[in-house]
Amino acid sequence: MDALAISGLQAWYGKSHILQGLDLTVATGEVVGLFGRNGAGKTTLLKSIMRQVPRVEGGITLFGQDITALGTDARARAGIAYMSQENRVFPDLSVAENIAVAAHAVAAPRPLADVLGLIGEIRDHLKRPAGRLSGGQQQLVALARCMTMNCRLLMMDEPTEGVMPQLVERIGEIIRAMARERGVSVLLVEQNIGLGLAACSSIRFIEKGRIVASGTPHSVVSEGLLERHLGVRTRVRPAA
Amino acid sequence: MEGPALVAFQMLNGLVWGLLLALISLGLCLIYGLMRINNLAHGSLFMLGAMLTAWGCNSLEMPLWLATPAAAIAVAVLMLLLDTVLFSRVAGRDMTVGLLATAGLLLIIDNTVLAVFGGEPASVDPPVEDAVALFGLYYPAYRLLAAGIAIAVLLAVWAFLRFSRYGLWMRAVPQARELAASTGVPIARVNLVTVALGGLTAGLAGALATPITGAHFQMGLAILAPSFIVVVVGGLGNIAGTVTMAIVYGLIRGGFSVVMTPTWAEAVTLLALLPLLYFRPDGLFGGR
Numbered sequence: 020m021d022a023l024a025i026s027g028l029q030a031w032y033g034k035s036h037i038l039q040g041l042d043l044t045v046a047t048g049e050v051v052g053l054f055g056r057n058g059a060g061k062t063t064l065l066k067s068i069m070r071q072v073p074r075v076e077g078g079i080t081l082f083g084q085d086i087t088a089l090g091t092d093a094r095a096r097a098g099i100a101y102m103s104q105e106n107r108v109f110p111d112l113s114v115a116e117n118i119a120v121a122a123h124a125v126a127a128p129r130p131l132a133d134v135l136g137l138i139g140e141i142r143d144h145l146k147r148p149a150g151r152l153s154g155g156q157q158q159l160v161a162l163a164r165c166m167t168m169n170c171r172l173l174m175m176d177e178p179t180e181g182v183m184p185q186l187v188e189r190i191g192e193i194i195r196a197m198a199r200e201r202g203v204s205v206l207l208v209e210q211n212i213g214l215g216l217a218a219c220s221s222i223r224f225i226e227k228g229r230i231v232a233s234g235t236p237h238s239v240v241s242e243g244l245l246e247r248h249l250g251v252r253t254r255v256r257p258a259a
Numbered sequence: 260m261e262g263p264a265l266v267a268f269q270m271l272n273g274l275v276w277g278l279l280l281a282l283i284s285l286g287l288c289l290i291y292g293l294m295r296i297n298n299l300a301h302g303s304l305f306m307l308g309a310m311l312t313a314w315g316c317n318s319l320e321m322p323l324w325l326a327t328p329a330a331a332i333a334v335a336v337l338m339l340l341l342d343t344v345l346f347s348r349v350a351g352r353d354m355t356v357g358l359l360a361t362a363g364l365l366l367i368i369d370n371t372v373l374a375v376f377g378g379e380p381a382s383v384d385p386p387v388e389d390a391v392a393l394f395g396l397y398y399p400a401y402r403l404l405a406a407g408i409a410i411a412v413l414l415a416v417w418a419f420l421r422f423s424r425y426g427l428w429m430r431a432v433p434q435a436r437e438l439a440a441s442t443g444v445p446i447a448r449v450n451l452v453t454v455a456l457g458g459l460t461a462g463l464a465g466a467l468a469t470p471i472t473g474a475h476f477q478m479g480l481a482i483l484a485p486s487f488i489v490v491v492v493g494g495l496g497n498i499a500g501t502v503t504m505a506i507v508y509g510l511i512r513g514g515f516s517v518v519m520t521p522t523w524a525e526a527v528t529l530l531a532l533l534p535l536l537y538f539r540p541d542g543l544f545g546g547r
Contacts, residue, residue, distance in 0.1 A: 069441050095443035106438035109431045120431045123424040124443030168443060 020083055022047045022172050022204035023068070028077035030060075030067045030228075037063040039228035041077070045172065050198045050205040052219035052236075054212070054249060060228040061208040062104065065174045068206075069094060069101050082171060096125055100165035102175045107157045110150025114141055114160050117149045121167040129169045137196060138163045140189075155186035162193055166201075173197060174206045179214055187211060191218040212251060216240070224248040266517050267394040273513015274506065275402045275471075278409035281505035282464035283482060284489045285416060285498065286457025292433040292496030293453045294350035296357035300364035301486060302479030303372075304458050308334050308465025309474035310372050313381035316469075323386045327466040334462025335455045342454040350450060351436075365479070372476045385470035405467040412463060413502060416456070420498065425452050433496055484529055492532050492542050500544030508532070 023045040030038035037060045045051045055061050067075045070091045079087050086094050095101070108117050122128040135142050141159050144152060149160050158178050165173055175194070179187040191214050197203040198220075209215040215222065216236040224232040224244060232244050245251045287301045308330045315326030338346075345364060349357045385401035393403075420426035428449045432439045440446050465474075472478070489508050493500035508528060515524035535543060 071437055071441070091437070091440035092443055092445050095441050099441075101441040103438070103441070106435040109434045109438065111434055112427075112431060116427060116431075120427060120439065120444060121442045123427065124445070164442060 020047060021045065021080075022049070022082060023206065024078075024080045025068070026078040028064070028067060028075070028079070030063050030072045030076075031074040032063070032072065037072075037228050038067060038075075038077075041225070041229050043223065043230055045204050045206055047082075047204055048198055048202050049221055050194060050207065050219045052215040052222045053206060053208045053225055054215060054222060054245075055225035056249060059225045061225055062176055063228075064225070065101060065103070065176050065206070065208060068174065069099065092124075095168065098169075098171035100168045100170035100173045102158075102161045102165060102173075102178055104176045104180065107154075107161045108149035108152075108164075111148055113146050114149050114152070114163075115145040117160055118164055118167050121164045125168050127169055128167050131167070134163050134166045137166065138193060153183070154180075155182040155190075158182055158186070158190060159193075162190070166197065170203060172204045172206065174208075176208045177210055178207075179209065179211050187214055190214070194218045212245065212249075264394075264396040266514075268396055268398065269513045269516040270510060271393070271398055271402070271513070272516065273509040273511070275406045275409075275509070276512065277506035277509020278406050278413070279464045279468055280482070280485055280489060280509055281413060281502045282409055282460045282467075284486045284493075284501050284505045285413070286460045287486050288490045288493070288496060288498055288501040289429065289453050290346070290457050291490065292498070293429060294346060294357075294450055295354065296346060296349060296361065297354065297487075298457070299358060299361040299483070300368060300479075301361075301457070301461055302481070302483035303365050303368040304334050304338070304461035304479070305465040305468075305482050306474070306476060306479030307337070307368060307372065308462030309469045309472075309478060310376055310381070310465075310476065311462075312466040312469045313383050313474040314376060316383045317381060323383060323470065326383075327463070330466040331459050331463035334465075335459035338454045338458030339451060342451050346454050347447060347450055369476055369479065376476065378476060380473050380475040381469075382473040383469045401470055405471065408467060409464070412460065416460065419456075425449060429453055481525075485525070488529055488532055492535055492539075494542030494544040497542065497544050500542060504543065 021044045025041060025043040028038050028041040041064065053061050063072060066072045068079060081097055081099065084097065086097055089097060109120065118131065138159050141163055144156065149157060152160065178190055194205055194207065195218055198205055207215065207219060219236055222234055222236055222239045223230050226248065232248060234242065234244060239245055283305050287298055290296055290298050311330035311333055312326045315321040315329060316323055345360055349360045387400045387404065389400040390397035391400050391403060420430060428444045432444065432446060432449055485508060489504040490501050493504035511531065512524050512528040515527050
C-alpha cells in the first residue's frame with residue numbers, strides 16, 4: 020500500500036498558482052527525494068500536505084485514508100511528521116519538553132529510550148533550552164520529536180540547511196535508519212544533492228508545480244536528469 | 260492613622276491589590292500569548308465575577324465561600340461559550356479584528372449586567388470581620404485571606420503550566436504555532452482551555468474583590484488600563500513578567516496612596532510606568 024498518494028493537487032498563495040495538478044506517491048518504507056529549483060513548489064507541496072497553505076484542492080490519502088478534511092494537528096496525529104525550514108524547535112522549552120510536546124499529542128508515542136537509542140547525541144542536552152543549541156543539534160531535536168510521534172510518514176524540508184558537514188552525514192544515517200529499521204516512509208526536500216542521492220531510494224523532479232521526471236538515484240545521474248532539471252553536473256556517486 | 264503605620268497599611272493594600280491584578284492580568288497575558296488577541300473585554304470578566312458574587316450573596320443568600328468559586332466558574336463557562344462564537348474566530352487574524360470584536364463584547368457584557376442587575380453599586384460583608392495585628396497596625400483579616408487565596412491560585416496555575424500536558428502545550432503554542440499544530444497539538448482545545456482559565460482567574464479576582472471594593476457594572480473599565488499596562492510592561496505574553504509587574508504595580512500604587520488619594524495614586528502609577536516602554540519597548544522582562 021502507498022504511504023502517501025496525492026492526485027491532482029493544486030495550491031495557491033493569493034493569486035499565485037503554485038501547485039498545478041501534482042501527482043505523487045510514496046510507498047511504505049520508501050525514501051523519496053524531491054528535487055527542484057527555487058520556487059518550483061517543493062515547500063508548498065509539503066505545506067499543502069500539512070494543510071498550512073490557504074487554498075488547496077486535490078486528493079491526499081495516507082495509507083489509504085482520505086485526509087483532505089483533516090486539520091493540521093489531526094494530520095499529524097494520523098501519522099505525518101513534518102520538519103519545516105522555519106521552525107525547528109520550541110526555543111524556550113527544554114529538549115526534553117520539546118520531545119514531550121509530541122509524546123503527549125499522539126496516542127502511542129515511541130518511548131524516549133528508543134528515540135535516544137537512535138539519536139544519542141541529544142542525551143546530554145535534555146535539560147537545556149532547545150533554542151540555545153546549534154542548528155545541527157536543533158535538527159536532531161526535531162528528528163527526535165518526529166520519531167517520538169511514531170510517525171508513518173516523515174516529511175523534511177532541507178534538514179541540512181545551515182548544519183555542520185559532520186552532522187549532515189549523521190542526519191542522512193538517521194533518515195536511512197528510520198526507513199530501514201522502523202518502516203517510516205520519507206519525503207525529503209534537499210538542496211544537498213549528495214545527501215539526497217545517498218539517502219533516497221527514489222528521486223522526483225518538480226517544475227512549475229508538477230512532477231516532471233523521476234528515477235532511482237543511479238538513473239537520475241546516469242540519464243542526466245540532474246543536469247536537465249537542476250542545471251547541476253554531479254560526480255556524486257549515489258549509494259548502491 | 261499616620262506615619263509608618265499608614266505606610267505599612269497602604270503597602271499591604273497595594274500588595275493585596277497587586278495580587279488580584281496578577282490574577283486578572285494572567286488571563287489577559289495567556290490569551291494574548293496564545294491567540295494574539297488583545298481582549299478589551301477582560302475587565303468585564305472581572306466585573307462579572309464581582310456582580311455574580313454580590314448577586315449570589317445578596318439575592319440567593321449564598322455564603323461567600325460558595326458564591327466566590329461559583330462566580331469564577333460561571334465566568335469560565337461563559338468564556339467557553341465565547342471561545343466558540345468569538346475568540347476562535349478572530350484568533351490569528353489581524354489584531355484590529357480582535358480589538359473591535361472584544362470592544363463589542365465589552366459593551367455587550369457591561370450593558371447586559373446593567374440591564375439585569377441595575378446600576379447601583381452592590382456590597383457584600385466580608386466573611387471575617389476581624390483585624391490582624393501586623394507591623395504595628397490592625398489589618399483587615401479578609402484582605403489577607405484574599406491575598407492568600409490569590410497566591411495559592413497563582414501557584415496552582417504555575418504548577419498547571421509547568422507540569423500538566425495542557426500547560427506544556429500552552430507554553431509551546433505561542434513560541435511556534437504551526438510547529439505545534441504539525442506536532443499534533445490540538446490547537447483548538449488548547450485555546451479553549453486558555454480562554455476558560457483566563458475567565459476563571461479574572462472572575463475569581465472579581466469575586467475576591469467584592470467584599471473589599473463592592474461591585475458595580477463599570478468596575479471592569481477601571482481595571483482595564485492597569486491590566487494592560489502590567490501585561491505590556493511585564494513583556495507581552497510573558498507570564499512570569501506579567502505576574503511580577505502586577506505585584507510591583509500594586510506596591511507602587513500603595514506607596515503613592517500614602518501621599519495622595521487612591522484615584523490619583525492609580526493615575527500617577529500608570530504615568531510612572533509609561534516611560535519604561537520608551538526605554539524597553541518589549542517590556543522589562545522581554546516579550547514572547
